[in-house]
Amino acid sequence: MRDARQSEHEEVRIVRGTRTGATITVAVYSTERGPAIGGCRIMSYPSWREGVRDALRLSEAMAMKSALAGLPYGGGKTVAVLPGGGLDTTRRLDLITDIAEVVAGFEGRYIAGPDIGSTPDDMALIHRLAQGNAFCRPEAEGGSGNSSAATARGVVAALIAGFHHRYGVSSIAGSKIGVIGLGHVGHLAAESLAREGARVIVTDIDSSLRADAERNGLEWATTDLLRDELDVLVPAATGGMLTRETASTCRAGLIVGPANNQLADDSVDALLHQRSVTWVPDMLAGAGGIIHAVSREKLGLDAERTNAVVGQIGDKVGQLLAYAQERHVTPLQAAREISSDTDSKVNA
Known part of the structure; x- marks a missing residue:
């Protein structure tokens, strides 16, 4: 099996873990700017092929994220596909070790970080087993810790x-914002938006989160936020949420959130643009975590300076949307043009 996207990547390795038999894909999209960086996603998929496709999509997006954030790195991704019944918790160490073996094989051309299903503690093990090629270890071990904040x-x-x-x-203040997904990032963003004076309505597939959300001043959704009349929609769950169907009925004026690969395909970007819905590309909106890790672990910045660099995402979003408006292109087209121009300057 060979995905059409695979030919666009510098290197893609698909292996079965020697200890667990899990299908592990490491996709390196580009190292033109520097070593490829990207999270390690551990989750179930309908098939191992879907895991490979996700790794290919996410690694390309990661390359754009690095370029848009101005980081001297390329883009990559690890996806480990859990078996249908999940993985026994006693085998987790084996799985992380299997992943570390694959990462080590890239000899520094790919550096892993946490993503869905992986943690800073997992990165500490990968760091030890893969010649230091992992970000976001616990601070006690010399890393930058959890990047969710x-x-x-x-x-x-x-x-x-x-x-x-x-x-x-x-x-x-006074705006109506809907947040879909209350994971580590989603709930922190929702609470922060509420402190800014917004009316924040949230939802998650885990309804047990409702009580805690309401205690923190958030409203639990009783309608479909993808169709609700909102000032802002914040996709903070898994990718592919914005399909042609949901984009055609979405009533939010602005969409911006941390979920990776929010668009089911590129045509959704064009559809949102046609409907005058402003979409901020997720590869820029969600760049705070990797900026934090690189700033602390590679650039040696303190917490205050790192927070200031993360805050510059706002300036970059303003510039990207102005660029799109001036050139009459969609936000995704603008992101690609800006990141390509940044890459060309690096390679000049």
Whole structure:
């Protein structure tokens, strides 16, 4: 099996873990700017082929994320497909070791980080077994720790910038914002938006999160947020949420969130643009985590300076949306053009 996207990548390795038999894909899209960086996703898929496709999509997006954020890195991704019944918790160490073996084989051309299903503790093990090629280890072990807070901070900065572009005002106080997905990043972003004075309505497939959300001043959705009349929709769950069907009925004026690969395909970007819905590309809105890791672990910045760099995501969003408007292109087209231009300057 060979996905058409695979030919666009520098290297793709698909292996079965020697300990667990799990299908592990590491996709390196580009190292033109520097070593490829990208998270390690561990989850169930309908088939191992779907896991490979996700790795290919996510690694390409990661290359754009690095370029848009101005980082001296390329893009990559690890996807480990869990068996249908999941993996026994006693085998987790074996799985992370299997992943570390694949990462080590890239000899520094790919550096892993946490993603869905993986943690800073997992990165500590990969760091030890793969010659230091992992970001976001616990701070006690010399890493930058959990990047969720930084990702959420970047999302809020992106949202405020997008709000200013879309509605002409900088304050989101009194606005109606829907957040889909209350994972580590989603709930931090939602609470931050509520502190800014917005009316924040949330939902998650795990309804047990409702009580905690309401205690923190959030409303639990009783309608479909993809069809609700909102000022802003924040996709914070898994990817592919914005399909042609949902995009054609979405009533939010602005969409900005941390979920990777929000668009089911590129045509959704064009459809949202035709309907005058402003979409902020997820590869920029969700860049706070990797900016945090690189700033702390590679650039040696302190917490205050790192937070300032993450906050610059807002400026970058404003510039991207202005670029798209001036050139009459969609936000995704603008992101590709800007990231390609950045890459050409690096290689000049």
